Each structure stands twice: as C-alpha cells, then as structure tokens.
Amino acid sequence: KPQNERQKLPVVPQGIERDEFLKALAELKSQLGDEHIEINDKPLRDGWYMEHPNTHDSMTILDEEEFVASAIVYPGSTEEVQQIVHWANKHRVPIFPISMGRNLGYGGAAPRVRGSVTVDLGKRMNKILDINPEDYTCLVEPGVSFYALYEALKEKGLEEHMWIDTPDLGGGSVIGNTVDRGVGYTPYGDHWAMHSGLEVVLPMGEVIRTGMGALPGNNTWQAFPYGFGPYSDGIFSQSNYGIVTKMGMTLMPNPGGYEAFMYTFAKDEDLEQLMEIIRPLRISNILENVAQVRHVTQSLAAIGQPRTRFYSGTGPVPQEVIHAAAAQTPLGDHSWAYYGMAYGPSHIRAHKLALIDQEFKRIPGARRIDPATLPEDEYFWARERVARGVPDIHELRWVNWAPNGAHIAFSPVSPIRGRDAMKLFALGKRIHEQYGIDFFPAFCVGLREMHLIVEIVFDRADAEQKARALGCLRDLVDQAAREGYGEYRTHLVLMDQVAGTYSWNDGALMKFNERLKDALDPNGILAPGRCGIWPKRYRGRGWEM
Ligand code: ADP
Known part of the structure; x- marks a missing residue:
C-alpha cells in the first residue's frame, strides 16, 4: 500500500473500535514503556533474511496486507509476557507470539489474524541462560538464534567439545524452530525430540514449567524431559496454547570426526531403488543423519542464478535443459543427489562409508563425487557445514530462481519406501506441470519416515504467479491427503486446509x-x-x- 494509505493504519483487530484499541495500546505502553511498543503504520518493508520484518510475511503468497500485525510489542521478561497476556484478555485483543520470525516459507513473522498484536519475544529475551558441558545441554530464551548459540559455544571454547544442530538456515530462533517442529541435519536433527523442559505462559497468564522443571530445586530439567504425570510439552508445539519463554535443549558430543559425502543417481526412476536401500541403512543408523535426497532442478537452482539464465520460455524448465545445464556443473548430468555425513573417528567412518558405497553402487550408474574435486562455494559444502552443526544461509540462493523470489513449501510425510517416494514424486510433478511451475523435490530422511519438502519459488510481485502457486499447493495438499499423506508443518495460509485433512x-x-x-x-x-x-x-x- 502507498504510504498515505498506510498512515490510516494501524489495522485494528476485528471486534474492537479504533479509539478503544489505541487507548488500550496506550495503557500497555504505560506498563512496558513507550519504546517497547511499535505501531505498524509505516510502509511494509520486506527486507531480506537477516533483516526481516516482524510486521508481516515478507514472502507472502496473498496480498501483503492480509496477514499483518497492528502493533508489535517487545517484552523483556516472563513477567512482562504475563502482563501482555492479561492486557490482551482485558481488551479481547488477539496476540501472536513469535520468537524471531524467520519462519521462512511458513509465514515468517506474520500473524494468522489480521490486526493481531505481535509479541516479538526475541528482541529483548535473547539470553542463553545456561550451557552445561557435563550434561551437554543448554537453556535458552526465544531470541537465541542457532548462530548465537554456536557463537556462544565458541566463546566459551566449547565448540570442540559439543555441537549444536542447525536447520538449513541458521538465523532462526532455537525455540521458534523447535516449537514449530523444524528439523536439522546432525543425528540431533529432530529438534522437538531433542528438547527437554519448557517454561510457558498460558493464555490466562499463569506460568508453568514442564517436566522436571515443576519440581522446585531440581537439577534435571534439561536431562529428563518427562517429569511426572501427563507429558504436557506436546500441546505447546504447533499450537496456540501457550507462549514459550524458556526451553532446554540437548547438545551433541563432538563425535570425534566427520566426513561428508555425496552420491548422484542418473535417472528420476532410480529414486525407487534408492529409497529401498536407504531405509534399512537409516533405521540401523549406518546412515546417521537426516540426509537429503534432492532433485537436480533444485541443486541447479542452489547455484543462485535466475531461471531465465537457463530458459526463457514459460512453464517448467524442460528436464533436457536442466540436465544439460547440470552437466556443466560438478553434479553432472544426473537426476538425484544424496548429501550425507558419517560421524566418528576414521576407522569407524571407514566401516560405515564402505557399506554405504557398496549399497548405493547397486544402482546402475550411481556415482560418488569426491568432495576434494568440489569448488569452495559448491552447495555440497553448505550441506557439509549444516551436517556438523555450523549455521549457514547458502540455502537461500535457490530463491533467486524467480525475480523478487519468495518460497512456500508443501511437506508431506512418507514412509521411506520406493513406491511411496515414486507416488509422491509423480503426484508432485503432475500437479506442478498442470500449474506451469518448476518442481523442487527434496526428501529429508528421518529415522522411519521422510518429509518430502517441495519448495515452490515465485515472484512475490506477480499476482498471477502467486495465484498459480497457491492453487498448486492446495491441489497438492488435497490430492496427497487422498492418498494418505499428510503435512508435517505448513504455512499460515494452508493451516485450515491441512488441519482438515x-x-x-x-x-x-x-x-x-x-x-x-x-x-x-x-x-x-x-x-x-x-x-x-x-x-x-x-x-x-x-x-x-
Ligand atoms: P524462527 O525465529 O525460528 O524463524 P518463529 O519465531 O517465526 O521462528 O516461530 C515460528 C512459529 O512458531 C511462530 O510463527 C509462532 O507461531 C510459533 N512460536 C515461535 N516462538 C514461540 C514461542 N516462544 N511461544 C509460542 N509460539 C511460538
């Protein structure tokens, strides 16, 4: 919206008069201090990943004004979060907590209800409250990013002693990512499973500590997640039942060595056999981390060049064009790349790597790429860093595929099985073709299941492209659900649809x-x-x- 239009703002949450709302905000200001409340009446700025807005979704697939905050408040303590919650109850104002709001592809910092007051916890509540090198745990506030935690280990000289686990992009909040059940790529990649203990402000203002945290004087809050009685943590992830103000996280002992590896597989159809090979290796922990099997289209995009460099037509870039371009890169003219890592001292790695090599090479044409031949800024090295817990942002590069590039994900859960992988691949490909969109599938292999992450890249300044992307997503969700596949996580705009499945x-x-x-x-x-x-x-x- 042009500036003069936005000055009529803030948008006011439905059900409250504008003057009443402004009065309520003034009351909150008197409690928390003027400087800790911001009205969202300036032009919306999209910024970029490291300077992201907390007012809206900078990668929105709808109109930018759709999921937009009326104001942002910055609490400095759990007590202030309680005050905000009491205030919201008194005035019936919807509030929306974020930790750092870098939830890219899932709504960023935006609230679901237009005009909500965003509670930006991360700005002032950003302390690492404890790092325990004996138990390999830490206790963090919402504003602690993966980068910050990593730097703190370095500052304390502990980076050789223990590792963090980071998602693809390291700028997000440890708490934000974990409560949204995000994943990383070391053996500690299932963040939710790896946390231990929460402090939560409930919607009526009470504070609870979960697990051992409920026992006064305990020293096991970060060591034993369950405590006594019902395990309540679950209801605070992917929900709207509380505001998490502290979380315990476990850290990984340095395994004593690591070695990243990469294989490529020639044909789309090789996916079927590959998954059958991966499953037993993964479940028995020979393949030790949440590895990725990526289609060449996305690996090519990860170079960071716009799609127009390869193709000027409309519709998906033809596979011949993709393969011809990939042939000029270290990836070669192949369809799939597997990015993995072996952990431990070299003699232990050697055993596992030999087994993996023998199994992967059962697929005709399978190629192991020697990392020594790969240039420094090759995408492989970003995967290597992430798989040893070093935060990174290389992953952002494929967003350059479209001008004003934005992305949104379709992420169904599947067993690690050849026929399921092929079914989802065919379904995704067909629907992408129908909507004229390039198909970027990547399978992230958990332990007994995998998330297929399909990122749709679109031009956020192009309404027609956005409508197509949304149509494509909606069909993907429905048709996958009809086959028995459900999303593990989703964007604000798809939450009702996914919940409905x-x-x-x-x-x-x-x-x-x-x-x-x-x-x-x-x-x-x-x-x-x-x-x-x-x-x-x-x-x-x-x-x-
Ligand atoms: P990140 O900083 O990792 O990008 P966000 O802060 O955007 O993550 O969090 C992702 C989503 O998880 C938010 O949109 C919000 O709905 C929820 N969330 C994040 N932090 C909290 C929290 N401390 N308490 C409750 N919900 C949260």
Missing part, C-alpha cells in the same frame, strides 16, 4: 484440540487460527480459509 473419526482430533483451546484460552486471544485451531469466539464465522 487430519479428520479421522469425524474430526475427533480437532474437536479435542478445540476443547483444550476453549479451556485454556476462553477469550480466544492467543494466536487464533494457528494450525487450524480456532477459539470459540472465532469458530464458524468465516475465518477459515
């Missing part, structure tokens, strides 16, 4: 979620609509999309 027994799970929501948040102030969970006040009033 988890409908067994007449939507029994969502009914349960709604009962919890209404019990914990009777005024419906906390992140309404997040993950498809709408509080009573909003339900059935046309908010779902």
Whole structure:
C-alpha cells in the first residue's frame, strides 16, 4: 500500500473500535514503556533474511496486507509476557507470539489474524541462560538464534567439545524452530525430540514449567524431559496454547570426526531403488543423519542464478535443459543427489562409508563425487557445514530462481519406501506441470519416515504467479491427503486446509484440540487460527480459509 494509505493504519483487530484499541495500546505502553511498543503504520518493508520484518510475511503468497500485525510489542521478561497476556484478555485483543520470525516459507513473522498484536519475544529475551558441558545441554530464551548459540559455544571454547544442530538456515530462533517442529541435519536433527523442559505462559497468564522443571530445586530439567504425570510439552508445539519463554535443549558430543559425502543417481526412476536401500541403512543408523535426497532442478537452482539464465520460455524448465545445464556443473548430468555425513573417528567412518558405497553402487550408474574435486562455494559444502552443526544461509540462493523470489513449501510425510517416494514424486510433478511451475523435490530422511519438502519459488510481485502457486499447493495438499499423506508443518495460509485433512473419526482430533483451546484460552486471544485451531469466539464465522 502507498504510504498515505498506510498512515490510516494501524489495522485494528476485528471486534474492537479504533479509539478503544489505541487507548488500550496506550495503557500497555504505560506498563512496558513507550519504546517497547511499535505501531505498524509505516510502509511494509520486506527486507531480506537477516533483516526481516516482524510486521508481516515478507514472502507472502496473498496480498501483503492480509496477514499483518497492528502493533508489535517487545517484552523483556516472563513477567512482562504475563502482563501482555492479561492486557490482551482485558481488551479481547488477539496476540501472536513469535520468537524471531524467520519462519521462512511458513509465514515468517506474520500473524494468522489480521490486526493481531505481535509479541516479538526475541528482541529483548535473547539470553542463553545456561550451557552445561557435563550434561551437554543448554537453556535458552526465544531470541537465541542457532548462530548465537554456536557463537556462544565458541566463546566459551566449547565448540570442540559439543555441537549444536542447525536447520538449513541458521538465523532462526532455537525455540521458534523447535516449537514449530523444524528439523536439522546432525543425528540431533529432530529438534522437538531433542528438547527437554519448557517454561510457558498460558493464555490466562499463569506460568508453568514442564517436566522436571515443576519440581522446585531440581537439577534435571534439561536431562529428563518427562517429569511426572501427563507429558504436557506436546500441546505447546504447533499450537496456540501457550507462549514459550524458556526451553532446554540437548547438545551433541563432538563425535570425534566427520566426513561428508555425496552420491548422484542418473535417472528420476532410480529414486525407487534408492529409497529401498536407504531405509534399512537409516533405521540401523549406518546412515546417521537426516540426509537429503534432492532433485537436480533444485541443486541447479542452489547455484543462485535466475531461471531465465537457463530458459526463457514459460512453464517448467524442460528436464533436457536442466540436465544439460547440470552437466556443466560438478553434479553432472544426473537426476538425484544424496548429501550425507558419517560421524566418528576414521576407522569407524571407514566401516560405515564402505557399506554405504557398496549399497548405493547397486544402482546402475550411481556415482560418488569426491568432495576434494568440489569448488569452495559448491552447495555440497553448505550441506557439509549444516551436517556438523555450523549455521549457514547458502540455502537461500535457490530463491533467486524467480525475480523478487519468495518460497512456500508443501511437506508431506512418507514412509521411506520406493513406491511411496515414486507416488509422491509423480503426484508432485503432475500437479506442478498442470500449474506451469518448476518442481523442487527434496526428501529429508528421518529415522522411519521422510518429509518430502517441495519448495515452490515465485515472484512475490506477480499476482498471477502467486495465484498459480497457491492453487498448486492446495491441489497438492488435497490430492496427497487422498492418498494418505499428510503435512508435517505448513504455512499460515494452508493451516485450515491441512488441519482438515487430519479428520479421522469425524474430526475427533480437532474437536479435542478445540476443547483444550476453549479451556485454556476462553477469550480466544492467543494466536487464533494457528494450525487450524480456532477459539470459540472465532469458530464458524468465516475465518477459515
Ligand atoms: P524462527 O525465529 O525460528 O524463524 P518463529 O519465531 O517465526 O521462528 O516461530 C515460528 C512459529 O512458531 C511462530 O510463527 C509462532 O507461531 C510459533 N512460536 C515461535 N516462538 C514461540 C514461542 N516462544 N511461544 C509460542 N509460539 C511460538
């Protein structure tokens, strides 16, 4: 929106008068200090990854004004978070907590309900409260990024002693990523499984500590996640039941050596056999990390060049063109690349690597790429850093595929099986072709399942492209669900649709979620609509999309 239009802002959350809202904000200012509240009345700036906005989704697939905050508040302590929650209940203002808001591809910093007050925890609550080198654990606040945690280990001279686990992009918050159940690529890649202990401000303002944290004087909060009684942590991930103000995280002992490796496979159809080979190796921990099997299209895009460098036509870049271009790179004229890492001293690695080599080479044409032949800025090295817990942002490069590049993901869960991988690959390819969109599939192999991450890159200044991308995503979600595949995580705009696919027994799970929501948040102030969970006040009033 042009500046003069935006000055009529802030947008006011529905159900409250503008003057009343401004008065309420003034009251909050008097409690927290003027400087800790910002009204969102300036032109929206998209910035870039390291200077991202906290007012909206800088990679939005809708109109930018759709998911936009009315104001941003910066609490400095758990007590101030409680004050904000009390205030929101008093005035019935929707609030939306973020840690750092670098949730790229899933909505960034944006709230689901337009005009929510964003609670930006990360700006002032950014302390590493504890690093314990004996137990290999830490305790962090929402504003601690993977970079910051990594730097802190270095400063303490502990980086040789223990590792962090980082997602593809290291600028996000450890808490933000973990509560959204993001993944990394060392053996500690399942962040949610690796956390231990939360401190949470509930929607009515009470504070709880989960697990051993509930026992006064305990010294095992970060060592034993369960404590006694129901394991409550689960309801605070991918939900809107509380604001996480502290979290314990486990750290990985330095394994005593590592070696990244890469294989390529010639044909699209090799995926089937490859998955059958990966499954037993992964479950028995010969393949030790969340590895990636990426299609060449995305690896080519990871060079960081726009798609127009390879092709000027419309519709997906033909595979012959992709292969011809890839043939000029170290990747060669192949369809899939497997990026992995072996851990431990060299004699232990040698055993595992030999087994992997023998198994992978059963696929005709399989090639091991010698890392020594790869130039320094080759994408392989970004994968290598991430797989040993060194934060990185190389991954952003494929966003340059489109001008004003933005991305949004389709990420269904699948067993590690050849026929499932092929089915999802064919489904994705068909729907992408139908919408004229380049197909970027990457399989991230967990332990007994894999997430297929399909990133759609689009020009955020092009309404027609955005509409196509959204149409494509909606079809992907529905058609995959019809085949029994569900998303592990999703963007704000798809949350209702994805939640709707988890409908067994007449939507029994969502009914349960709604009962919890209404019990914990009777005024419906906390992140309404997040993950498809709408509080009573909003339900059935046309908010779902
Ligand atoms: P990151 O900083 O890693 O990019 P975000 O802060 O954007 O992650 O968090 C991702 C999503 O998780 C947010 O949109 C929000 O819904 C939820 N979230 C993040 N931090 C918290 C928190 N401390 N308490 C509750 N929910 C949170």
